[in-house]
Amino acid sequence: MLILKYLFYIFVFPGFLFCFFAGLILAGIDRKIVARMQKRIGPPILQPFYDFFKLMGKETIIPNSAAKRTFIAAPVAGLISLVTISLFIPIFKFSAFNAVADVIVIIYLLTIPAVSLIIGGSSSGSPYAGVGISREMVSIVSYELPLIIALLAVGKKAGMAVNDGMVTFSLSKIVEYQSLKGPMLFHWSMIPAFLAMLFVIPCEVGSLPFDIAEAEVEICEGPLVEYSGFPLGIYKLNYALKIFIFSSLFVTLFLSGNGTGIILFDAAIQYVLCIIVVILSVSLIRAVTARLRVEQMLKFYWTYPTALSILSLILVWLGL
Amino acid sequence: MFKKIIEKSFEKSPWLFHINAGSCNACDIEFVATLTPRYDAERFGFKLTGTPRHADIIVVSGPVTEQSKDRVIRTIAQVPNPKVIVALGSCPASGNIFAGSYSVLHTLDYYVPVDVYVPGCSPKPEAIIDGLYKAVEILKNKRRDNK
């Protein structure tokens, strides 16, 4: 019986299907809002679905300079880790695998999709992909630092109150803390960490100002140069899932509390919050800014958001 | 069930790839204009991609000069089927004013089977969008018949 429950979790609710639809709709909304901001009508909300299924139908070409097995395995590996993360993110106190899910585990799981993009790109063997990979790697290094510091601050804050001063990394404890004392955002010492995390989302997801790795114009889609058909479809799906998962992680870290009892209802609230967060961080900035150069991105990320998150770490450390 | 969805999605999200085979850039600017807010081709799902691998519809503009000939052929060959080739403007169709020059020997359809011609020395964005729409039709039945 237990296996059946897990199967249900893995496949339907917080697992594959739910994320599939939620992620793609979120991506559709994001594109629609950006279009709206540029005063044009913009594609229908279901556009990502059409893109995905069209790519399914197309022929997959594997260039002869590519390492065949890795070329196909990379996108699937990225997909698997994304779905695993979705299992761990608690939706208002309910988390699929009630094992003590952990923030550091999630950070590492979040790097796997990026690594799968890189391995896929490098296995395709094209020089454009090579350049794209080094940019993608630099972007990972740049957004990791503020992300870590912000999470440490949240962990310390939640840890102080919930498990007797010891620092906690487990998400369910953080949610528990927020249900006691209200969402994390309202504690003013957490505002800088909140802002830092907002900055991190566009780069983590790879949306416009920081999508240097997949820059269509300069290096023709970077790592995805040689992909077509089915693996490309999976990569586009990964991109959409990443938006959804990272924003729902953000919501659980900063905005959650003790939601209503019914899971479905909670999931709806969480999803609405995700949309707001995505609009705020990804679409707004995407519609406004142009693409940065690689070192500019690194310099930017290692100065402003890091300073913000260190500020909040110090504040938390002083016990405020 | 899947097949029906895929059929429908082919029609809804064609991706474009632009090749400049020696054109005077008038058609290129017009072509890019279709994606701007005023004409907004994106509402039909058109999207400009960076590599031929991702594209469904290939838009070729400019007379196929000797220099760009083998590059055009190689790039078009690298596009996965089913694919549709659109000749933008009259240069690829007939060589336009460059017809007799030393470097323009043949028109585009000599090298590659062209499906849609969009005539006009730099056709208007509406004409381009109409041409693209015809290309989508052809893409759909191309997809159905060699399925």
Add this chain to the structure above:
Amino acid sequence: MMQHYPVLSIIILFLGAFLNALFGGKSSIVRNIITFLSTGTSFLLILLLIKPIMLEGKVISYWMGNWIPVSDWAIGIGLEVDQLSLFFALLVSFTVFLSGIYSFKYMENDDTLDKYYVLYLMLSGGVMGFVLSGDIFNMFVMIEIFTFAAVALTAFRNYIEGALEAAFKYIVIGSIGSSFILAGTTLLYAQLHTLNMAQIAALMHKNYTPITLFSLGLMFTGYAVKSFIVPCHAAAPDAYMTAPSSISMLFSGMVNKAGVYGMIRLLYMLFQSINLPSMQILIIILGTITMFIGVTMALIQNDFKRLLAFHSISQIGYVITGIGLSTALGITGGLYHALNHTLFKGLLFLCAGAVFYSVGTTDLNKLGGLAKKMPHTALIFLIGAFSISGLPPFNGFVSKWLIYQSAYEEGFVIVTIIALLVSVLTLASFIKVTQSVFFGQLSKECENAKEVPIGMRIPMWIMAFMCFITGILPQYVTKYLITPAVSATLNIGKYIDAMLKDGYAEKYFKETVPVPNINYKLAGYWRPEYYLILFIIILLAFTLTVLAGGIDVNRRSIVSKEIEDYKYDTFYSGEKSEYSQVGGADLFWGLKYDFRKYFNFMHSAHSGVVNDYTLWIISTAAIVIAYIFLLVP
């Protein structure tokens, strides 16, 4: 019979070396059999020892030439095997056994192989003796033996461009380090008139005299040199680079682990510095600096083995930080990382050896696209690269995670941040290696690269499998291997009783530090089985959708290469796809350009001149001693 196993395992290795010297010259089969037998039996003996020591927690003590302690005053040289030393002995014998099999094939196109195997067995015997011995002077002699053998092996391939120079530097630095240790040992002897570790621990309990503090400083620097901690790490990358890969695997698997073992014994056994915050801070600072400099130097290397060498230095930084935390969780993290490090670093060096064996060069700029020619090595390398950068299903993740958790609990926030950052940089440098060596375009030199023979692939597969296992089942590994070792380091009462007579330790030690057994509920680490179930089910789903005809896979037309069809050339925006490999030095130019002041400084700091390196060691010795005198009492 159990008594004699430890001594036997050391003697057999030296006996093998001796026999090899005698009969080795004639034919390679004889040589291989002797090596195989001696490493195999010593590995077997250690395995047999696991049951009594690890499970029942017995501690075997063995007096050489049965000089039994007279009226509880140790005279003879005692051999002491408790859980900690057995843990390291297991590590050592496992790597030696595998590297032996690897080097049969790997070294076949080298001459004077019998000398190679003599030195090889001497090296392994020395480290085994060092790990099991309970007497500090005996440890010093064993250090000298294995440094000696290591230097000779570095210079084994003297036609390689920098081998002699690296060997010279290694022996100069190594012998300075050992003279420090010797001076420290003698000072200890002057103070306490005994060389036996257990007895020193008992006598030394908490009463520090200036002389013992001075000897602590000296021995600390000596062991720091041996385990290549940053200020004195300069000899390591050169030695790793020029030594044959099977030997550099031993270097990174054993030699710096021996240094770490010495450090643990020194700090936890002899000077019981567990609760001295000042000592803790010193170790953790050193560990963090090692981590950071190791990785940043590795980023700008463009030689495969030199890059791996710098990585093993930074991983040792992790282990030292873990151990410096001196909480139960910290030491578990540190020891577990030592185990993982030996596994995946050995694996990576074997891959480097395989690349060298089939292509002949390890310069990142010249290699490229080997994945098509050497699929097995590429796959194994990927497993190694993923486990070293700590991606979840592999073993690097578990130990790094434990270190982060304990460092953050202890309040060293900056350490945790640096540790996390370093692990991302490790990932960056390994992506660089994967791209420039295995994927990307096939360069001219590698046209005729062929897959590595079976003889070399078996040890690689075993190592890769071990990497995967320790990653997936962390609870069992810790329960049987690491928690007993941690409890041995923390409460050393049992160690002393076994050595002398029982009740001897009670006079000094009242409290024994209980080690909480880390059930992974507390550690918050999700049970990896979920990950496995998920993996299988996703694959199931994947095949299901394909079979349901949703995706017409048959349209996947992977036409073989013969037809000169452009369709399968890589996309060069139309150009003829000539060879342009993006890899090696020109990856991450953005990062290098940003921090060029830092990288130029580091580049010039590794000047390559022997005198500068020795200057560093002397300055670290001075700083450490001054630090100890000021802060510890």
Add this chain to the structure above:
Amino acid sequence: MLIVLGIYTVVTKKNLIKTVIGLSLIDYGVNLLIVSVGFNAGGSAPIFTFNEIKPDTFFVDPVPQALTLTSIVIGACVTAMTLSLVIKIKDKYGTIDADKVRRLNG
């Protein structure tokens, strides 16, 4: 004193042979240290046949002397090894000046 002198030569001297001499100086310094540790005033050499142990004879402590023996042997081997390496470097690099022998850096 000897140890400090040895360290000085190893650090400052450019010529490799001088570094080797410096190394052996350090070694001998440490050996002297070991011997001096075992000394207690007035003791006679610790050589005695079995029957003439008299309770009151006063011996110098034999253990460190045993240590010095091994340490001297080790010192000799190390010097022999380094010298052979220096010879090899001489014919390979053509020079034994530490500044020139520095291909491996970075």
